[in-house]
Amino acid sequence: MMNDSTTAPEQHALISQNIYITGTDRNSGKSVIMLAVMEMLTGLAGKVGFFRPIIQSGDKKDELIQFILYRYQLDLPYEAMYGCKSHEARELLANEQYDELHKIILAKYRSLKARCEHVLCIGSDYRHGDSMFEFDFNAQVANNLDCLMLPVMPGSDLDNLQILNNLSSLKHELHEHDNTVLAVVINSVPIKQIEALRATVSHPGGFPIYVVPTEPSLEKPTMGNIAQALNTRMFTSDNNALGREVYQYKVAAMLVPDFLDYVQAGDLIITPGDRSDIILASLLTYQSTNYPQISGLLLTGHQEPGPQLQALMDGLSEIPFPVLGADTDTFTTAMQVSQVSARLHSQDDRKIAKALGLVENNIDMSEIRQRLVSKVTHKMTPLMFEYDLLQRAKAKKQHIVLPEGTEERILRAAEILLLRDVVRITLLGNEAEIRQKIQALALKLTDVDIIDPMTSELRPLFAQAYFEARKHKNIIYDTAFDLMGDVSYFGTLMIHLGFANGMVSGAVHSTQHTIRPAFEIIKTKPGASIVSSVFFMCLEDRVLVYGDCAVNPNPNAEELAAIAVSAADTAKMFNIEPFVAMLSYSTGDSGKGEAVDKVREAVKIAHALRPDLKLEGPMQYDAAVDFGVAKTKLPGSEVAGQATVFIFPDLNTGNNTYKAVQRSSGAIAVGPILQGLNKPVNDLSRGCTVPDIVNTVIITAIQAQEVDSP
Known part of the structure; x- marks a missing residue:
C-alpha cells in the first residue's frame, strides 16, 4: 500500500485537471454538488485543496471554506484558500484593474x-x-x-422549456469563453419534469448533462442555520437536535388551546421568553402521539425561562428539539x-x-471520475479507503440486520446509511418502542424494516432450523424457540x-453475545480453520x-x-496490498525462545499454505514500519x-498495541472485523x-x- 516502488500494483486513479464549480444564477445549490465532488476527490490519491476566488469581506470567515476545513480536516491555512475579499475586488474593478x-x-x-495534487474551486455567490x-x-x-468547468444551473420554479432555453444560453456562453467543460448539472428540478427533461438533454457526444x-x-433551513444566523x-x-429542518415558523401569541390547534410537523415556534404556558405546551407535544413533532422553540425579547422552568428542562431525560x-x-x-x-453545516x-x-x-460519479483519469497509483489513504468502501457498497446493495434497534446510535447510523442509499x-x-424512538429523535427512517423477534411469524421457522442444526448438542425445540426471542440469535438465523x-x-x-450464535450456526467457510x-x-496517511x-x-x-492468510485476503478485499509482517519480540534469526519459535513456525506454515503472499x-x-530500521535488521x-498487515503473536499484544496506536496517534480503528465465517457478522465496541x-x-x-x- 505505502510502497513507493513503481512495480507495485496500480489501483487508484489520479485526476489530470482541477475542477471549477460555479452556479449560473442565484440559488443554484452548487454547495450540494460541491460536496459530492469533494467526496470523490478525497477518494482519489493525493492531497486535495479547496479554493474560492473571492469571498465576502468582514471579520466572519467564509462558511464554505470553514465547512470544508472541518469536514475533510485539510492541513491548509485558511488564508491560502481564497484569492481576495469582495471589497478588494470591487475596488480593483472600480479602478478598471480587471x-x-x-x-x-x-x-x-x-x-x-x-x-x-488536486484543487476544487468554487465560484462566487451571486450576492451582488x-x-x-x-x-x-x-x-x-x-x-x-x-480548470475543468462544472456549471450548476438552477431548475426550480421553471418549466422544461425555460430550462432548455437557459441551457442553450449556457452552452453559448461556455463556447464563447472557450471553457473546457467537465459536465453540466441542472439542479433542483421538480420531480414531475425529470423524466421528460432527461430524455431531451441526454444525447451522445459533448459533455454529460x-x-x-x-x-x-x-x-x-435547520435549527442550526437559524441559531447561527440569529446568534442565539x-x-x-x-x-x-440542531439538525432538525424547519418547514415553517409560527408566532405563538395566543392561548394554549388555540396554539395547539395550529401546531404542524416541522414548526419552529416563536414566542416571548415569559410565555411559560407555550413553552410547557411545546415540551409536551413531543411526548404525545396526538400532536405532531415541532422542530424547535425560539424565545424572544432577551428573556430566559424562569429558573423553575429551566430546572424542569434540565431534568427531562430527553428534549428532541432545541430551545x-x-x-x-x-x-x-x-x-x-x-x-x-438553508446551508450545509459540517456537523x-x-x-x-x-x-x-x-x-x-x-x-x-464514476463517469465524472473517468473523465478526469490520467494516471494511477497504488497508494491508499484513509479518505480514499472510506470513499472506496462507500462506493463499493452502493454498487451492489446488501441487506444488513441491526439487532439493537432501540439504541440511539444505531438509529442515527441507520438514517445516514439509508439517506446515502x-x-x-x-x-x-x-x-x-423503535417507532417512538425514531419519532422522538425526528429521524427519517421511513424505508427501514422493523421486526420484533418475540412476535415475528419467522420465529417458528428459525427455531426449527436452529433445533435441526444443534440437536446433536441435546437442544430441544422449546429451547430453540426461546432462543429465537433473543435479537442476536434471531438476526443470525x-x-x-x-x-x-x-x-x-x-x-x-x-x-x-454477538458472535456466539454465529459460531454455533454460521460456522467457518471452506478453507478457513479458525474465526479471527x-x-x-x-x-493520517495510510490504512x-x-x-x-x-x-x-x-x-x-x-x-x-491461518490468521495471517485470512488477514491478507481481507486486506486485498478492501484494496490494501498485503505486505504481511508476522510480529515478535525479535527480528529474523536473532531471537530464541518458545514465543518467537511459534511465530517462526507460523511463517513456514503460511508460506506453505499461500506461497503467493509477501x-x-x-x-x-x-x-x-521503518525503512531505516528494516535496512539494518532485514x-x-x-x-x-x-x-501493511500486522499479525500479532497473541491477543494481549494485539489488543494493547491497537489501543496504544489509536490513543497516541489519533488513528481511527474500524473493527473488529470478523474473518473466516461463512457469512459476515461483525461486532461493535460498546463505546x-x-x-x-x-x-x-x-x-x-x-x-x-x-x-x-460466484
Whole structure:
C-alpha cells in the first residue's frame, strides 16, 4: 500500500485537471454538488485543496471554506484558500484593474496548487450585481486557473422549456469563453419534469448533462442555520437536535388551546421568553402521539425561562428539539427567521448524508471520475479507503440486520446509511418502542424494516432450523424457540437462512453475545480453520490491518498462520496490498525462545499454505514500519519497512498495541472485523460512535458482496 516502488500494483486513479464549480444564477445549490465532488476527490490519491476566488469581506470567515476545513480536516491555512475579499475586488474593478484582480487570484491559486495534487474551486455567490456578468467572471477565472468547468444551473420554479432555453444560453456562453467543460448539472428540478427533461438533454457526444431533482428538506433551513444566523443562546444541551429542518415558523401569541390547534410537523415556534404556558405546551407535544413533532422553540425579547422552568428542562431525560433564545422582539425575530436560508453545516451529518445520497443517485460519479483519469497509483489513504468502501457498497446493495434497534446510535447510523442509499436495513426489537424512538429523535427512517423477534411469524421457522442444526448438542425445540426471542440469535438465523446478508451488533451487547450464535450456526467457510478478527487502523496517511486483536487469546502456530492468510485476503478485499509482517519480540534469526519459535513456525506454515503472499517474520514492529530500521535488521526484505498487515503473536499484544496506536496517534480503528465465517457478522465496541457503526455496516456489506459473488 505505502510502497513507493513503481512495480507495485496500480489501483487508484489520479485526476489530470482541477475542477471549477460555479452556479449560473442565484440559488443554484452548487454547495450540494460541491460536496459530492469533494467526496470523490478525497477518494482519489493525493492531497486535495479547496479554493474560492473571492469571498465576502468582514471579520466572519467564509462558511464554505470553514465547512470544508472541518469536514475533510485539510492541513491548509485558511488564508491560502481564497484569492481576495469582495471589497478588494470591487475596488480593483472600480479602478478598471480587471487584469490585476485576475493576477491576484491566480497567484494565490498557484501557491495553493503547489501544495496539493488536486484543487476544487468554487465560484462566487451571486450576492451582488448582474448574474450574467458574474458568470462571465467565473468562466474567465476557470480558464485562467486551467480548470475543468462544472456549471450548476438552477431548475426550480421553471418549466422544461425555460430550462432548455437557459441551457442553450449556457452552452453559448461556455463556447464563447472557450471553457473546457467537465459536465453540466441542472439542479433542483421538480420531480414531475425529470423524466421528460432527461430524455431531451441526454444525447451522445459533448459533455454529460445531469438532472438532479428537487429535495424540499435540503431547501429548508435547520435549527442550526437559524441559531447561527440569529446568534442565539441555547437553553438545551443536545447539539444533534440542531439538525432538525424547519418547514415553517409560527408566532405563538395566543392561548394554549388555540396554539395547539395550529401546531404542524416541522414548526419552529416563536414566542416571548415569559410565555411559560407555550413553552410547557411545546415540551409536551413531543411526548404525545396526538400532536405532531415541532422542530424547535425560539424565545424572544432577551428573556430566559424562569429558573423553575429551566430546572424542569434540565431534568427531562430527553428534549428532541432545541430551545433557543433571541435578543430581539418577537416581530423582528420572526422577520429575521424568514430570511434565513438553508446551508450545509459540517456537523449536520443527516443533511450531508441526504445531500450526498441525492447527488450520487442522480450524477454518475464514476463517469465524472473517468473523465478526469490520467494516471494511477497504488497508494491508499484513509479518505480514499472510506470513499472506496462507500462506493463499493452502493454498487451492489446488501441487506444488513441491526439487532439493537432501540439504541440511539444505531438509529442515527441507520438514517445516514439509508439517506446515502448504501444498504437495506432491518432493525430488530419492539416495533412500537423503535417507532417512538425514531419519532422522538425526528429521524427519517421511513424505508427501514422493523421486526420484533418475540412476535415475528419467522420465529417458528428459525427455531426449527436452529433445533435441526444443534440437536446433536441435546437442544430441544422449546429451547430453540426461546432462543429465537433473543435479537442476536434471531438476526443470525436471518443471515443463515438468507433473509439478510450480514449482521452488525455490539453497541450495547457483549462480544460474546454477538458472535456466539454465529459460531454455533454460521460456522467457518471452506478453507478457513479458525474465526479471527482484524482492525483497519486509519492513520493520517495510510490504512493498516492489525490482527488478531479481539478473538483468539493465544493462537498456536497453525492458527497464527491461518490468521495471517485470512488477514491478507481481507486486506486485498478492501484494496490494501498485503505486505504481511508476522510480529515478535525479535527480528529474523536473532531471537530464541518458545514465543518467537511459534511465530517462526507460523511463517513456514503460511508460506506453505499461500506461497503467493509477501509474508515475512518474525520481525519487530519498528522493522516492519521503518525503512531505516528494516535496512539494518532485514536488508533486502520485501515486507520490512513497508508492512501493511500486522499479525500479532497473541491477543494481549494485539489488543494493547491497537489501543496504544489509536490513543497516541489519533488513528481511527474500524473493527473488529470478523474473518473466516461463512457469512459476515461483525461486532461493535460498546463505546462506538455513529461513524464507527456506519463504517462497520459498510464493511459488512462488502464482505456480503464477496459471499454473494460466484
